[in-house]
Amino acid sequence: MTRATPPDAFYDILRGVAALTGNSVVADLARLVADDMPPEIWIAFNHKQIGSKRWLVDALAQVLPQPQGPVWVLGAWYGVLGALLLADERLTIPAVVSVDLDSTCADVAERLNRRHVAAGRFRAVTADMMALDFAGQDSAPGLVINTSCEHLADVPGWLATLPPGLPLLLQSNDYFREPDHRSCVASLEAFKAQAGLSETLFAGALPTKNYTRFMLIGRR
Template sequence: MTQDPPSEAFHDLLRGVAALTDNAIANDIARLYGKGAPADLSIACNHKQVASKQWLVAALAETLPRPNGPVWVLGAWYGVLGALLLDDPGLTIGEVVSLDIEPACAAVAETLNHRHVAAGRFRAVTADMMSLDFGAQQPAPGLVINTSCEHLADVPGWLATLPAGLPLVLQSNDYVREPDHRSCVPSLAAFRAQAALSEVLFAGERPTKNYTRFMLIGRR
């Protein structure tokens, strides 16, 4: 469901911020709002969400800057992370596949990433990550990103379905007060134990006001 078109003043403000920052993604967000965007896009683009994604992009540029195949972003929502990945000069990514279980997300994600859709570098799909066979995908994924591990009922069980050696970026947190969080971990060490990756290239944590976010980059 989309919200009513934003007020002319608000839309002008967004376009002004895009002009001041000379940022292509800010301009894409302003364009999306002008077309009518979901009300919760403001959550997807808030400072905490963006900072978390920027942290991921920076860490990935230091560890796996050139994935050997498409990058799949799971639980991708409105495609903000995909936009950041494809615009970062420190990364060489041929294609991002933005996956979410909610059907309404795909159109918004492709509108936000319209430049990359036109270039054949972005596509959005509607599917359940828990039932998708990544080993059967052609071309084979070069990297799978899941920033929503806390939402899964069985993180080790899901990881066991993935091809051995598959490069991964995983995020979770310790925010147990959220009812939809079913696999929170109390520490980075606990997250490493839960994921049991065969190789860890990066392990870090990012404290916020209400919770700590954990991230692992490595191979299944």
């Protein structure tokens, strides 16, 4: 007979892992689980999602560790990437703005990042990335991150709306079989051509079991 795991057991396990590793993000996740574990948080923290975000953070630490303004994360879901960015001691990031079209994400993102919200370094916004006006912001973004370029109908068209010279981190993939993927690319070179960046600081590919993820860091 399979015995269900009590919800408070996940909290105790996460607190134990946080104590063992000293990882502040795990401690923040434990508090989120204790509050009210949101649906699909297990997907947001699975090994594939975290592996991809770890690759992103490592690359950013190499080529752009100190963005000159807030980092805007588009399609940010539950704010996990923002948490990893603000926790990494190799990076000097003044603030993260976490953007998602789903109105249920903002509350979860701010609860996960509650320490950074209190310090004025994190806020979650419900908005359509296609309608954002970065040139009109009170504080110019130091970096805009979009890890979901494959979901956009027109990647070059979206990029054309951004201010010239804006620092960007973009990801896409070659997973053409997914129906929601409308702008997949077949290779890293194809992604470079699609993005048309004026300057490229990093270009790389991360093979996974079912697809390859591509990443570019540079300027519009």
